[in-house]
Amino acid sequence: MTELWQWQVVQDQPTLVCDLLRPWPHGFFTRHGWPQIPESLTDILDDQASVHRVKQVHGHQVLTANQAQTVTHGPRPEADGLTSDAPGQALWVCTADCNPVLIGDRATGKTAAIHAGWRGTAQGILPLTVRQMQAQGSRLEDLVIAIGPAIAGDVYQVSVAVAAQVGRTIAALADIQANEEVPDQTVVDSLQDLGGTPILADPEPGKARLDVRQVNWWQLQQLGISADQVAIAPHCTFQEPERFFSYRRTGKKQVQWSGIVSR
Structure with a gap:
């Protein structure tokens, strides 16, 4: 479903967007956004949105945005998934080979952002996030899911x-x-x-060789999500050094951010 993905440049930032998520301000940013952080990148998506992110630990904890309030000083809560609980919330995750996953609910406008590396995927963080959204009133058939740039299976x-x-x-x-x-x-x-x-x-x-992107898609199939609800970005962080950081390629802790704003 390559045709669902396009590059756009906003405020000199090359950003990958997915047609499935067009109703929501969102973007999968590249290495060119480094070293900006969500507090500044959110202005590109929606300068009125509140910023929500967590300390990612390669686990399966999923928090609501209000549980992960914007923190300017001190430690952030540990988690690898966020769901919105109000409009105008910018949810952010960072990756450097792991899967950044953004979800939108077409009926409610709610969103989610997930960091899914192999460890989080082994713990089922994406299905857990979907189930949390269902517990908050979402229906499976209303969800659209974009799995962003990550390391491809043929090189992992x-x-x-x-x-x-x-x-x-x-x-x-x-x-x-x-x-x-x-x-x-x-x-x-x-x-x-x-x-x-x-x-x-x-x-x-x-x-x-492990394609974590496809494992996440197979997990979604087991939940009853259909193929037309999911898009997987046709970009590999390891094989495209001009666009993306890759921890597997360089061993450096540099990341790109992915974010979405609830409606």
């Missing part, structure tokens, strides 16, 4: 243990047991036999 080598840990969240689609008694290699081999699998073979023993 991980251990078989990591691939299996993430793969167990979608093991039901391979008709295999997800419990820990099934050997990691069996889980990985079974998933590799599926068409369009997010778990790819690697020539090095004990390794696999």
Whole structure:
């Protein structure tokens, strides 16, 4: 669904936007936004919006925007997902190979922003966020979801243990047991036999290639989300150094920000 993504330049900032999220001010920013922070980037989206972000810890905690009030001094609450609970809230996550995911609810105008690396994906942070939105009144059929630039599966080598840990969240689609008694290699081999699998073979023993973007999409399918509700950005942070920071490529802690404003 490449046609759903466009680049636009606002205030000299190249920003990737997704047609599914057109009703909401939003953007997946690039390395060219560094070292700006959400407090300044929000002005590009909506200069009247309040700013909400958290201390990301590669977990599965999801907070409401009011639980993550703008903090100018002191520590921010630890979480990796945010949901809006009022209009005019700018929700932000930062990434440098992990998946930035932005969600909009077409009926209520509510939004969510999620940081989903392999650890958060293994803990099901995206389905947890969707369920939290449902608990706040959203319906599955009203949600639209954009998975932004992240490292692509064909260049993301991980251990078989990591691939299996993430793969167990979608093991039901391979008709295999997800419990820990099934050997990691069996889980990985079974998933590799599926068409369009997010778990790819690697020539090095004990390794696999993992497409975390596609795992998140498969998790959404298990919830009942349809393909026309989801868009995956056709950009790889590792392979496009002119646009994106990549921790796997450089080992440096530099990030790009992704944000969306609730209606």
